[in-house]
Amino acid sequence: MPPIDFASQTIWQLDVCNACRYCEGYCAVFPALEKRRNFTYGDVIYLANLCHDCRACYYACMYAPPHEFGVNIPQTLAEVRQQTYAHYALPRIAGRLVTQHWRLLILGTLLGTAFFAALAILMGDSGGLTAASVGPGAFYKVVPYSAMVLPFLVLAGYALAVLLMGAFAFVRDVGGEWRWSALGQAAGDAFTLRYLQGGTGDGCYYPADRTSHARLILHMLVFYGFLSATAATIAAFVLQDILGELPPYPLWSVPVVLGSLGGVAMIVGSTGLLALKWRSDRAPADPGTVALDWMFLVSLDVVSITGMLLVAARETSAMGVLLILHLATVAALFVSAPYGKFAHLVYRYAALVQHRLESR
C-alpha cells in the first residue's frame, strides 16, 4: 500500500488527461503527466505539487462533472497536495495537525501570548508592559533580549528542520535526483511565479471562469513582502549584533523601511487573496485545501497587521501589548509552518526542480 492512499478516481482522472492531452499548453502538469504511461505513487505526489491551481484545465475540460468521467484535476490534485503536507511533516503524529490546523494556530497564538506576557511580567522592567518606553532597547524592557531571541531561534530552527526533512523525503519518493542547474532554473520559475502568469500570459482563472492577473499580483505582494520582512529581520540582526545599535530603529532605517514595505505588501496581498478566494468558484476547489489556504493567509495577515501597528504605536503605551501580540502571532506562524500551506514553499519548489530535471 502506498504511503498516501489516493482515491482510485485520482489515477482515473490522470488516465483521461493522458488520453486527451488538450490542456498541454496550460502549465507544467500536462507535459509532465504525458511522459508517463502508468502513475506511481511518486508520480502522483509530484504532479500534485506541480499543479498551481490555476483552474484553466477545469474550465476547458469537456469531461468535468457532471460528465460521467468526472475529471476535476485542480480539485483532485489539491486533495493529494494537502495529503502530501500531512504525510511528510514530522513527527508522524504531527501530520494530523494539517487537518487540525486551526487548533494549532489558535493554540500557538494563545500559548505565545501567555508565554511572552509571563516573561514580560516576570523578567521585564516593572511597568514596561503598559508604560510608554522609548529609546534604544525599549523592546527589551518589555521582553528581555535573550528571552525574545532564543524561543524564536528554536521555533525557526524547528520549522526549517521539519520542512527540509519533509522536502528531502519527498524528493526521494519522487525521483531522488537533483542537479545544480535544475535548482537554479526552478528558483527562476519560483521567483518569477512563472506559472501564475498562465499558458499565454493571461493569468489564472480566478475568481471564476475567465483569466485575470489578480492572483499573480497578489501572490507577488505576499511573496516579496515576506522576503522583504525577512530581509528586515536580517538587517536588524546586523545592526544590533554586529554594529551594536539597539532597536527600535528610526523610521528611515533599513530594517524599518524593509519591514514596513514587506508588511504593507503582505497585508494588501493576503487580504486581497482572501477576498479573491472568498469570491472564487468552489467547484474546482478541495474544501480541505481551501481551509488551509485561508488559515495561512489569515495568519500572515495578522502577523503583518500586528507588526505594522507595532511600528506605528511603538512610542505609545500600547507598545508592550502590541509587541507581545506580534511575537505570539509570529510564533504561531513558525510553529504551524510545516503543517499547513506554508509548506508549499518547499514541496512546490521540489516539484519545479523535478520538472526542470525532466525537461532537459
Add this chain to the structure above:
Amino acid sequence: MHDVVVVGGGNAGLVAAISAREAGASVLLLERAPRWQRGGNSRHTRDIRYAHAPGEPYTTGEAYPTEELLQDLLSVGGRTASQTMAELVIEESQTVAEWMSQHGVRWQQPLTGTLHLGRTNRFFLGGGKALVNTYYQMAERLGIEIHYEAAVTDVTLQDGVATGVVLGDRPIEGRAVVLTSGGFEANIEWLKRYWGDAADNYVVRGTPHNDGRVLSAMLDKGACTAGDPKGFHAVAVDARAPKFDGGIATRLDSVPFGIVVNKPGRRFYDEGQDFWPKRYAIWGRLIAEQPEQIAYSIVDAPKLDRFLTSLYRPYQDSTVGGLAAQLGLDPAAVECAVREFNDHIVPGGQYDAARLDTCRTDGLDPPKSHWAEPIDTPPFYGYALRPGVTFTYLGLAVDEYARVRTQQGTLTNVYAAGEIMSGNVLSSGYLGGFGLTIGTVFGRMAGGEAAKHAAN
C-alpha cells in the same frame, strides 16, 4: 422580437451570433444543451484547418496555399461536393485564424502526436470547450441573449418567409433565422433507417443532443439536401467508451502495431497500410462492417509503448489463447490468426515507426504492409474496438450566402452554418479540422447576412 434567432450554440452558432450582433442586430441564441454541455460537437474539437502564407505562428511556419487545401479537400471529398462552395470556404479560411484571435481565442503549439497537422492546422489553447467558453463570454459581453436547454423543434415559415422558430410549444419571433444545430449522429433511430440494428452497436463520440430535429423539420418542409444521406464519419474507439460524449479520450492508436481480428477471430484489413493519422478515419467504418460491429486489436509486450496511452487498461494475458478467451473470442481461431500472421512476416525487415518501413508480410490475405513484427512476446494485450461515430454528412443545401434552398426556391431569411450544411462542401470523406473551418466561415457569413436582412 429579435432581429436574428440562432438555433444551436456550437462554434457555427456562436460565430453567427457574434457576427450578427457586431453588424448591429439584436440576437437570441438558443442552445439545447444544459450550460455545462453547451457547444455541441465543437467542445470536442482542438484545431482548425486554414490556408495561409508562410511565417504564421503556432504552425510550422510553412505555407499552406489555397490550391493545396483544395487538392486535399478534393482527394477526400467524393463526387457531389460543390467546387464553388469548396473554393469559397478555402478563400475565406485565410482570415479565420485572425478573426478568432480578435475574438479572444488563444493558441498553442501542435499537441503531442499531431505532427501531421502541424503545418496545416492551428490548435487553440485548451481545446474546443475553451474555444466555446471564449465565444460565450464574448457573446454575453456583446449583449446577445442566450438560453440553455432550449430545444427548438421547428421553424415557422409563411409563404417562404420565416417568422421565427418553435421552442417546445412556444413560438419565438425573429426577422431572420440561422440554423446551426448540427447533424443527427446522436439519433440512433435515424441511423437505423440506413444501417438497421447495427446502429445500436455504434458509439457516438460527440454530444448526445445532435438528434437532427431541426434538420428533419426543414427536410419535411421541402428543404433540398446536401451530402451523402448514409454518410457518417467514424473512428475506432474503445468498446468500453460511453454511448455518448466520450470524445477524443476514447480513441485507440494500437491498430498499426499489431493485428486486428473480428468476432470470428479473423483478420479483415491491412493494419499497416499507411500512417495511422492517415488511416484512423477509415477504421470506424471498417469495424462497422464487421459482424456485431466489433473488432479486436492485439499486440504483444514490446508494442505497448509504441502508441499513445489508452484511457482504459488493455486486457492482458500470458498466452494468446487466454487473451482471446478474456475478449470473448474463440481461442483456437485467434491463435491460428496470430500464428498465420507471424509465419508470413518477411524476414529481415527494419522496423521504423517514423517511416513506411520494410516490415511486411508476404502471401497473407489481407496483407500487413508495414510495421509487421511477430506477436510472440508475452504478456499479450488486447482491446475491443467499436465504430465511434463523429458526425453525419446529410444536411441542408445552401447558396453562396448561406441561405437555405428548398424545392420551392431559396428562402430569403433562413440561413444555415456548420455541420447542418457541411455536406455542401464535403459530401463524404474526412479532413481533420475542416469542419470547424466550414462552421466558422459560414457562421460568419450567415450571421452577417441575417443581420443585413433584418436591417432592411
